[in-house]
Amino acid sequence: MDAPLAVRARGITKCFGDVVALDGIDFDVAPGHIHGLVGPNGAGKTTLLGLLLSLAVADEGSLEILGAPVGRNLGGVAGFVDGPGLYPSLTARQNLAALMGLHGRDRKTPKIDGVLGEVGLTDVADDRVRGFSLGMRQRLGLAAALLTEPRLLVLDEPANGLDPAGKKHVHGVLDRLAAEGTTVVLSSHRMDDLEALCSEVTILATGRVVFTGPLGKLSAENGELDHRLRTSDPGKARALVAAAPGVRVADPEADVFVVRALTPALDELVLRLAKDGIAVRELAPVVSPLEAAFLALTEQPEAGR
Numbered sequence: 412m413d414a415p416l417a418v419r420a421r422g423i424t425k426c427f428g429d430v431v432a433l434d435g436i437d438f439d440v441a442p443g444h445i446h447g448l449v450g451p452n453g454a455g456k457t458t459l460l461g462l463l464l465s466l467a468v469a470d471e472g473s474l475e476i477l478g479a480p481v482g483r484n485l486g487g488v489a490g491f492v493d494g495p496g497l498y499p500s501l502t503a504r505q506n507l508a509a510l511m512g513l514h515g516r517d518r519k520t521p522k523i524d525g526v527l528g529e530v531g532l533t534d535v536a537d538d539r540v541r542g543f544s545l546g547m548r549q550r551l552g553l554a555a556a557l558l559t560e561p562r563l564l565v566l567d568e569p570a571n572g573l574d575p576a577g578k579k580h581v582h583g584v585l586d587r588l589a590a591e592g593t594t595v596v597l598s599s600h601r602m603d604d605l606e607a608l609c610s611e612v613t614i615l616a617t618g619r620v621v622f623t624g625p626l627g628k629l630s631a632e633n634g635e636l637d638h639r640l641r642t643s644d645p646g647k648a649r650a651l652v653a654a655a656p657g658v659r660v661a662d663p664e665a666d667v668f669v670v671r672a673l674t675p676a677l678d679e680l681v682l683r684l685a686k687d688g689i690a691v692r693e694l695a696p697v698v699s700p701l702e703a704a705f706l707a708l709t710e711q712p713e714a715g716r
């Protein structure tokens with residue numbers, strides 16, 4: 412029998428007074444995947460993650476976590492929203508020991524050293540959390556979640572405040588977890604992080620799902636992309652670009668054009684420019700394909716309410 416979905420949400424609605432934070436969403440997360448949750452500010456990401464962590468209860472809809480109704484399997488779920496809850500006056504190690512105590516486990520376990528090492532906090536293990544930067548707190552929050560060996564890890568913007576070394580640690584940990592079968596659901600505003608980490612994404616806009624599926628599908632669905640085009644002869648290129656089939660041009664008065672087209676139309680344009688003795692010095696997407704897809708999907712009028 413197939414493993415149950417790590418998350419199965421149907422028709423989830425959550426309101427705060429008059430604000431509809433989640434508006435009847437369906438949301439599936441396959442087990443063992445790193446699933447990214449993206450969307451503009453206020454889209455409902457944190458609200459959804461909070462429901463997965465049983466920090467709040469949906470007003471309507473059904474939510475199953477690891478094959479059971481939400482709330483029945485708290486042992487298998489860990490993570491944080493709005494930053495990890497930590498004791499500022501305790502050291503990193505003491506925070507983790509306190510957490511072990513709360514879970515009724517041996518506080519002296521070498522596991523604490525292990526998770527601190529995994530997130531790159533060994534050197535500051537005995538420093539008080541009060542003096543920790545945002546990135547260090549995020550990493551300690553991840554270490555705390557790891558201690559409970561979750562089957563579903565839920566993280567709200569875990570890359571916030573991370574320097575490159577911190578990001579490398581966190582990405583390494585999440586990749587390892589997923590390889591071992593743990594499901595990770597995380598929110599992020601960073602498309603590069605999502606591209607590096609996630610196999611699947613869900614895009615929320617004003618409390619609704621506007622895309623859910625593999626990352627590759629998201630890129631493929633967004634055909635036309637803006638590219639910067641710089642040539643050896645902007646004057647001559649201008650007329651050619653304006654007449655090129657399937658190519659739209661922005662700011663044609665500038666020496667560097669922004670052209671929007673499908674790849675075949677861009678290929679044609681480059682060949683035509685070369686034929687006329689005009690060298691193409693730069694032709695590069697203005698934003699990554701993922702970011703372009705995200706903007707296109709979240710700016711559609713029907714995404715609004």
Ligand SMILES: Nc1ncnc2c1ncn2[C@@H]1O[C@H](COP(=O)(O)OP(=O)(O)OP(=O)(O)O)[C@@H](O)[C@H]1O
Nearest residue numbers: 427430431432450451452453454455456457458459
């Ligand atoms: N406790 C609350 N009380 C009132 N309104 C809330 C509460 N929590 C969330 N909201 C509202 O619900 C909507 C969704 O908020 P949420 O924090 O889930 O969005 P988000 O996608 O995580 O945003 P961001 O990217 O800014 O973190 C927003 O309009 C927000 O103001």
